[in-house]
Amino acid sequence: MTIVKPGSVVFENVRKSFGSFTAIPDLSLTIEPGTLVTLLGPSGCGKTTTLRMLAGLEHPTSGRILIGGKDVTMLPANARDVSMVFQSYALFPHMTALDNVAYGLESSGLSRRQARAKADDGLKLVGLAGMGERLPAELSGGQQQRVAVARALVLEPQVLLLDEPLSNLDARLRRKVRTDIRELQQRLGFTAVYVTHDQDEALAVSDRIIVMKDGEISQSGTPRQLYEAPASPFIADFMGEANVVACEVVATEGEQTIVRVGGLEHRLQGRNAKPGAAKLAIRPGAITLDADNGTGIKGRVLHSAYLGDHIEYEVETDVGPLFIVDHAVDRGFSPDADVTLGLKNRGVALITA
Known part of the structure; x- marks a missing residue:
């Protein structure tokens, strides 16, 4: 399995309002191809809204969103060349791990045989070779998370989106799976946008961290820059x-x-x-x-x-x-x-x- 050329992500003066409430006042940011960038911040800071707009699950009130140089602002989710790993994993409980991974491939037009072969490669990629016939209930939390990642990766997206992907795991397993995700991203070189409220998680996996507050970017930089040179008391206290x-x-x-x-x-x-x-x-x-x-x-x-x-x-x-x-x-x-x-x-x- 190969990943298509990783795409860049650009937000140009994006605003998102829900009725009279403005969740994102004016957001501009650029994510370079092949990097893992984390949107970090407390609840209500706008990070999940930003991710949902990138995924096509919400549309901006104004501004533009570009993926790989293409304007996708008003495109539906299935036309954006992105894949999303949800907080809840969203696995079909009645399907085996292999069928879960193959589902999106079959829906996109591949034959069952082709989809299952590619899904099997995807499971091997995330370290689950030989586990394709197990149901989700027969897998650990960490293994279920890897199935969700494999299902997203086999679609060969320009950008992989991860929404609080480790929040359902215990502390020790979170450390293991975050290491797996980071190693996989570096090995395959795909672009990833990762949302979390966990500072340790952000420090461990990111090329760059974007800390958000009240829908705006408070500071952006490498993990070391944000931890060792915070620009405000909020950043200093939030980043550890x-x-x-x-x-x-x-x-x-x-x-x-x-x-x-x-x-x-x-x-x-x-x-x-x-x-x-x-x-x-x-x-x-x-x-x-x-x-x-x-x-x-x-x-x-x-x-x-x-x-x-x-x-x-x-x-x-x-x-x-x-x-x-x-x-x-x-x-x-x-x-x-x-x-x-x-x-x-x-x-x-x-x-x-």
Whole structure:
């Protein structure tokens, strides 16, 4: 089985309204061929509406959508050369895995023999060789998900759409299946648009992440860019937990910026930051914790919780309460202990927006 040349995706000033409510005010984005791009955001941010418009299940109120350079704005779903993997898998329970995968091929005009041969190749592609005669109820959740992916891929779409594809799986199985999907996408080189609200999932599978809020793009970039250089407090807190605190930009020296937070001056990567008030996003694991001595941010432990390979602390400080993850489990600080906090080089980002 081969995948047709992967297609690009372009949204040009797309607006989508439902009556008096505007879900997508003005969306413009481009997805390069052969990349896996994730639409990420909280419930109600517009990511699923965006995917449904791309799939042809909804039509824009205004603007254009192009797939592979072709205007598909008002085309029906079956004329768009896309395939969709649904959150619920949508497998026919009375059909075998092989028949489920072959169904779309037969509907498109292939003979039963041709469709089943191609479906068998599709099952082999996703690691389910020899399981074609099993019913969905005889497969695990992860295997059912792979059947759904195979059913979409055998149609050889320009773009594969995945709508919360792992939400019905337990945590351990989600890790396994997301790895499978990413490996398959990289090996075959198809374009994929992936919708999820799970930050870890987005970080693990994506070439690029588009974080949405209120129907608009808050920030777009690689997983590393969004995690290490969030453009706003919303992004910092949404892309993995972060303590967002007030700070002062003291000066810039070459590639570094010096900031003051509490009683601590800290250097971090970044240039062209203007002196004055700003915000600092600090990951819980980027804070060091020591007995109350020396210079740093002074604090008092409010709560502590031992979780095996790390201890979680909530510490009251002059810059506000901070959540801290400390892997030094051989020592611990009890509630009401006075402590001094420092910052590591990684996991601290300046937010000037």
